[in-house]
Amino acid sequence: MPQSSSTSEEAAGAEGRHRRILLLVQKLGYVSIEDLAGRFRVSPQTLRSDLRDLSARGLLRRHHGGASLLTTAVNTDYALRHVENAAAKAAMARRAAQAVSDNTSVFLTLGTTVEAVASALVGKRGLHVITNSTAAGAILGPEPEMTVHLTGGTMQRRNGGLTGPLAIEGIDRYRCDILLMSVGAVAPDGWLLDYHDDETAVVRTMIANAARVVVLADHSKLTRTARCKVAHLRDISTLVTDAPLPTALARLVRTAGVGVEVAA
Numbered sequence: 001m002p003q004s005s006s007t008s009e010e011a012a013g014a015e016g017r018h019r020r021i022l023l024l025v026q027k028l029g030y031v032s033i034e035d036l037a038g039r040f041r042v043s044p045q046t047l048r049s050d051l052r053d054l055s056a057r058g059l060l061r062r063h064h065g066g067a068s069l070l071t072t073a074v075n076t077d078y079a080l081r082h083v084e085n086a087a088a089k090a091a092m093a094r095r096a097a098q099a100v101s102d103n104t105s106v107f108l109t110l111g112t113t114v115e116a117v118a119s120a121l122v123g124k125r126g127l128h129v130i131t132n133s134t135a136a137g138a139i140l141g142p143e144p145e146m147t148v149h150l151t152g153g154t155m156q157r158r159n160g161g162l163t164g165p166l167a168i169e170g171i172d173r174y175r176c177d178i179l180l181m182s183v184g185a186v187a188p189d190g191w192l193l194d195y196h197d198d199e200t201a202v203v204r205t206m207i208a209n210a211a212r213v214v215v216l217a218d219h220s221k222l223t224r225t226a227r228c229k230v231a232h233l234r235d236i237s238t239l240v241t242d243a244p245l246p247t248a249l250a251r252l253v254r255t256a257g258v259g260v261e262v263a264a
Contacts, residue, residue, distance in 0.1 A: 015086045017042070018054060025060050025069050032066040088218045088242035089113045091263040093120040096180055096214055096240050102126045105176040107206040108136045110161040110199055113182035113216045115139065130174050132162040132202050149174075156198070163198040171205045179210035185224040186217050190233040190252045193226035200228040212237045219243040233258050 017040055024031050024039075036047045055062035060069065093116035100106060103126035108114050110133045118136040121127065125145040131137055132151040141148045153167030181203060184194040192215060194200050207213055213236040222245070233239070233256040240261045245253060253260055 014050065018050060018086070021050060021054065021067075022059060025067060030063075030066055030068040034065070036066075085218045085220055085242075086116075088263070089116045089216075090120075092216045092218065092240045092242055093117040095261055095263040096216055097121050097124075099212075099214055099238070100124060100127070100178060100180075104128075104178060105130070105174065107131065107171070107174075107176045107179040107181075107210055108133055109179070109181040109203050109206060110159055111182040113218070114180060117180050117216065128176075130171065130176060132167050132171070134160040134162065151202070153202075154198075156196075161199060163196075163202055167202050168205045171202065171209060174209060176206075176210050178212045178214060179206050180214050180216070181206070182216045183221060183230055184226040186222050186233075186239075186249070187225065188248060188252075190249075190256065192217075192230045192232065192236070194228050194230050195226045197228055200230045203230050207231050207235060214238045214240060216240045222246065222249065232256075 020040075021031070021036065024036075033044050033047050033051070037044050040047070051060070051062045051067045054060050055067070060067045089112065092113065096117050097120035100121060102124055105128040106121075108118060108129060108131035114133060115135050118133075118139040121129075121140060122143060127140075127146045129136075129140055129146060129148045130151065131148070132153060134150065134155065137148050137150050140146055149170070151162050151167040151170035153162035153170065154164040155162055183192045185192075187193055194203070207230075213231075215236050215238070217239065219242055233253060236258055238259040238261060239253060240263060242263050244250075244262060245260065250260070
């Protein structure tokens with residue numbers, strides 16, 4: 001059933017508050033529930049729930065009465081992206097996961113959107129997952145009905161991803177039924193773009209070895225740009241987004257023969 005307007009507003013409010021909490025923790029090192037209650041004008045109970053959620057997602061360290069910065073190899077900017085458009089990412093992840101049947105082989109790329117996909121895949125049976133995302137691996141590794149292969153490679157401090165020749169070699173051993181990936185930007189001319197050469201090289205290898213390519217890109221990716229070409233729309237099967245596409249891009253998608261799914 002579609003979310004009610006009040007439910008959607010509550011989710012948007014929580015998402016914005018989570019992001020602001022993370023920014024405060026980044027700036028101050030520690031914040032108390034009392035201080036947060038004064039800043040956000042919500043109840044201590046609501047803030048304790050916020051901190052439990054952020055702590056469970058590995059984005060901060062919760063203490064009695066407050067929270068502090070989490071010492072981690074994953075940088076703070078990446079942590080903040082976990083709460084950017086979080087509701088949209090979760091909706092897209094659920095839609096994309098519907099395309100994955102039991103007993104399927106799956107490539108998963110890096111990114112907070114794909115981590116949401118990994119969470120949406122929990123409970124499926126017989127999946128063989130190949131990923132260069134240590135975060136996705138941690139989410140799916142405990143699943144008793146799945147086999148998870150990490151590619152190997154050099155771990156990136158910014159996001160815990162595995163890249164480099166060993167990662168590419170690890171991917172090239174497999175041919176998967178489906179690739180689930182995100183991108184940094186979708187350009188008006190149909191190019192899918194991202195920010196780091198080492199990461200895009202790994203993704204291109206996955207695309208070359210996948211029978212079907214599903215790209216998840218929320219509406220914010222349609223107004224951004226990035227410098228590294230990953231692929232063109234004509235190289236993918238399906239685009240999953242959270243809002244209707246602009247007219248020009250919708251026309252380009254139709255010309256490329258790409259299916260579009262809008263997650264509500």
